[in-house]
Amino acid sequence: MNTPAPNIAKGAIETDAVIIGAGPVGLFAVFELGLLDLKAHVIDILDKPGGQCIELYPDKPIYDIPGIPVINGLELAERLMTQVKPFHPAFHLGQSANALTKLADGRWQISTDAGTKIAAPVIVIAAGAGTFVAKRPHVDNVAEYEGKSVFYAVRDKEQFRGKDVLIAGGGDSALDWTLDLAPIAKNLTLVHHRDGFRASAHGVNQMRALVAEKKIGFEVAQVTALHGKNGMLAAVTLSAPGKPDRRHACNVFMPFFGLTIKLGPIAEFGLNLHEDQIPVDTAKFESATPGIFAIGDINYYPGKLKLILCGFHEAALMAQAAFHIARPGEKLRFQYTTSSTSLHKKLGVA
Numbered sequence: 451m452n453t454p455a456p457n458i459a460k461g462a463i464e465t466d467a468v469i470i471g472a473g474p475v476g477l478f479a480v481f482e483l484g485l486l487d488l489k490a491h492v493i494d495i496l497d498k499p500g501g502q503c504i505e506l507y508p509d510k511p512i513y514d515i516p517g518i519p520v521i522n523g524l525e526l527a528e529r530l531m532t533q534v535k536p537f538h539p540a541f542h543l544g545q546s547a548n549a550l551t552k553l554a555d556g557r558w559q560i561s562t563d564a565g566t567k568i569a570a571p572v573i574v575i576a577a578g579a580g581t582f583v584a585k586r587p588h589v590d591n592v593a594e595y596e597g598k599s600v601f602y603a604v605r606d607k608e609q610f611r612g613k614d615v616l617i618a619g620g621g622d623s624a625l626d627w628t629l630d631l632a633p634i635a636k637n638l639t640l641v642h643h644r645d646g647f648r649a650s651a652h653g654v655n656q657m658r659a660l661v662a663e664k665k666i667g668f669e670v671a672q673v674t675a676l677h678g679k680n681g682m683l684a685a686v687t688l689s690a691p692g693k694p695d696r697r698h699a700c701n702v703f704m705p706f707f708g709l710t711i712k713l714g715p716i717a718e719f720g721l722n723l724h725e726d727q728i729p730v731d732t733a734k735f736e737s738a739t740p741g742i743f744a745i746g747d748i749n750y751y752p753g754k755l756k757l758i759l760c761g762f763h764e765a766a767l768m769a770q771a772a773f774h775i776a777r778p779g780e781k782l783r784f785q786y787t788t789s790s791t792s793l794h795k796k797l798g799v800a
C-alpha cells in the first residue's frame with residue numbers, strides 16, 4: 451500500500467518557486483520568474499551566489515555572454531545579483547537541498563540539511579553538476595573531527611576568533627582565508643607541501659609580508675596525523691622531507707585542497723536521470739515529473755550545450771511554463787521589458 455502524501459511541515463516557508471542552485475542560471479531564473487510576479491527562494495550549498503563562475507573561475511574572462519564582450523566570473527555573478535534585486539529573492543546559502551517531498555495538496559517541499567523546509571508548486575533545479583565537495587586530507591580519523599575542529603569552508607569567521615588555526619593548501623582559498631583570519635585567530639600558521647603557490651601573486655605577497663612581520667607562521671610541510679579527543683583537535687603532526695616529524699598545537703585545522711563536484715542528494719530525489727543529468731522537454735524545461743523543472747548544466751536534451759547563455763534561454767522558457775502551474779487559470783500576457791509599464795514597475799524603473 452502506498453503511504454499517503456504528507457501535509458506541509460510545521461513552520462515551512464511557502465512560496466511560488468524554490469530554486470536549487472544560485473549559479474548564473476539559477477540567478478537568472480529569479481529574474482525571469484520575478485517578471486511574471488513569481489516569488490523565488492534560492493538554496494545553495496555554497497556560502498555565496500555565483501556557482502561555478504565564483505567557485506572555479508572568478509577572475510577568468512568570459513567572452514560569450516551576449517552583449518557583454520568580456521566579463522569575469524565574479525563580475526557576472528555580481529551583475530546578476532544586481533539584476534535580481536527588484537524581486538527580493540530569499541537566499542538560503544550554506545545549505546544543501548537534501549530531500550524533495552510531494553505534499554498532499556499537490557505542492558512540493560524541499561528540505562535542507564540546515565532544517566529549512568520550503569513548500570512551492572514549482573521546483574527549479576539549477577544545480578549545475580551538483581554540489582562542490584571539498585577534497586579531504588589523507589589522514590586517519592579526519593571524519594571524527596569534521597565540523598567540530600576540521601573545516602573545509604568558512605560559514606562564520608567569528609567562530610575562529612581567539613583560536614589556534616592551521617590552514618593547509620596553496621590555492622586562492624587557502625591564501626584568502628589565511629589573510630582574512632590572521633587578525634581574528636590567536637595564532638595562525640599556513641602549511642603547504644612546497645614553497646610555491648597556485649594562488650594569485652597579490653595574495654602570496656600579502657601572506658609573505660605577514661610572515662615577515664611575525665604575525666602568522668608559514669611552513670613547508672604536510673599534516674600527517676591529527677591528535678585530540680571527541681572531535682576536538684589539540685595538535686597535528688607536521689611532516690617535511692629531511693626533517694623529523696613534529697607536533698604542532700592547534701585547535702582548528704582547515705585543509706583547502708580544492709573541490710570535486712558530485713551530483714549529491716539530487717540523485718535521491720526520485721527523478722529520471724540520464725547520466726547524472728535530468729532529461730527535460732525543450733518547450734518548458736520541465737522534467738518528466740510535473741512541477742519539477744531543470745535548467746542549466748544539470749539538464750539533458752539532444753543538442754544540449756553547457757553554456758551560460760543556453761541556461762539563460764532555458765530559464766526564460768521555464769518561467770513561462772512555471773507560471774501556469776503556480777497560477778492555474780490565470781492568463782499570461784507576453785510583454786517586453788522595453789515597453790511594458792507593468793514590468794517597469796516590477797523592475798522599479800517606472
Ligand SMILES: Cc1cc2nc3c(=O)[nH]c(=O)nc-3n(C[C@H](O)[C@H](O)[C@H](O)COP(=O)(O)OP(=O)(O)OC[C@H]3O[C@@H](n4cnc5c(N)ncnc54)[C@H](O)[C@@H]3O)c2cc1C
Binds near residue numbers: 475512514715
Ligand atoms: C573553468 C571554466 C570556464 C568556463 N567558461 C565558460 C565560458 O566562457 N562561457 C560559458 O558560457 N560557460 C563557461 N563555463 C561553464 C559555465 O560556468 C556553466 O555552464 C555554468 O556555471 C552553469 O551554470 P548553472 O547555474 O547551471 O550551474 P553552476 O554554476 O554549476 O551552479 C550550480 C549551483 O548549484 C549548487 N547546488 C548543487 N546541488 C545543490 C544542492 N543539492 N543543494 C544546494 N545547492 C546545490 C552548487 O553549489 C552551485 O552553486 C565554464 C566552466 C568552467 C569550469
